[in-house]
Amino acid sequence: xxxxxxxxxxxxxxxxxxxxxxxxxxxxxxxxxxxxxxxxxxxxxxxxxxxxxxxxxxxxxxxxxxxxxxxxxxxxxxxxxxxxxxxxxxxxxxxxxxxxxxxxxxxxxxxxxxxxxxxxxxxxxxxxxxxxxxxxxxxxxxxxxxxxxxxxxxxxxxxxxxxxxxxxxxxxxxxxxxxxxxxxxxxxxxxxxxxxxxxxxxxxxxxxxxxxxx
Numbered sequence: 308x309x310x311x312x313x314x315x316x317x318x319x320x321x322x323x324x325x326x327x328x329x330x331x332x333x334x335x336x337x338x339x340x341x342x343x344x345x346x347x348x349x350x351x352x353x354x355x356x357x358x359x360x361x362x363x364x365x366x367x368x369x370x371x372x373x374x375x376x377x378x379x380x381x382x383x384x385x386x387x388x389x390x391x392x393x394x395x396x397x398x399x400x401x402x403x404x405x406x407x408x409x410x411x412x413x414x415x416x417x418x419x420x421x422x423x424x425x426x427x428x429x430x431x432x433x434x435x436x437x438x439x440x441x442x443x444x445x446x447x448x449x450x451x452x453x454x455x456x457x458x459x460x461x462x463x464x465x466x467x468x469x470x471x472x473x474x475x476x477x478x479x480x481x482x483x484x485x486x487x488x489x490x491x492x493x494x495x496x497x498x499x500x501x502x503x504x505x506x507x508x509x510x511x512x513x514x515x516x517x518x519x520x521x
Contacts (some may be wrong), residue, residue: 312377316367323371323390326359330392332421332434333377334400338362338389349407357395358403362387376423383418383425397421398437405435 311319327333338346353360363371365384372378391400401419408414416428426433438446 315485319363319367320371323361323363323368324373324375326392326394327372327375327377328396330359330377331397332393332437333419333430334391334404334416334431334434335368335380335384335388335410335416335418336404336416336428337386337393338414340389341411345407345411349495352406353370353391353403356399356403357393359392360389362389364504367428370491377420379425380418380420386417388417389414394438396437398435398439401431401434402505405431424506 341349350360352358365386365388368384368388368390369381370378391404393400401416404414404416410414416431419426419428419430419434421434437443
């Protein structure tokens with residue numbers, strides 16, 4: 308590939324910075340050995356699943372992620388990398404890389420990032436298993452449909468209900484339900500993730516507060 312001039316580099320940095328500022332997750336993968344046909348198929352699938360996919364020089368990528376949740380990956384970017392940002396569903400980039408890695412062992416996730424945290428490429432399966440928006444909202448709806456299970460005595464935090472996990476699941480899946488459920492509930496109640504906020508009850512005023520304001 309031809310070297311980029313300064314203005315072209317600035318365009319790339321601006322493009323990636325704009326995506327990184329809004330993306331839900333990032334997977335950076337080694338891609339040496341991928342054929343033109345495989346890359347074309349990946350790009351097509353990426354467009355269909357809301358993933359920004361681009362080969363970017365690490366120096367430009369490092370500049371682009373400054374000031375975003377992905378600034379944490381800067382020191383981990385080595386070698387030629389393919390960057391996949393999830394623009395819609397948090398697990399989309401992970402599923403894309405995982406799917407195409409099955410047919411090409413040269414495609415290997417090296418860096419995974421979500422929620423401002425850096426994880427090794429071995430966490431690809433965890434990211435890929437995150438629910439889609441529709442699945443996540445359905446899970447949240449089931450949690451909200453059981454108010455008794457979330458109730459707690461005054462002064463104590465409400466408990467997070469963890470769904471039963473089948474022993475046939477992989478070890479990494481069985482180890483993550485508590486953290487994953489807490490993350491899911493916290494993320495789904497954040498307008499920043501889905502632009503979705505469950506209706507909140509009006510604030511309660513106890514008798515003492517009411518008397519003070521009379």
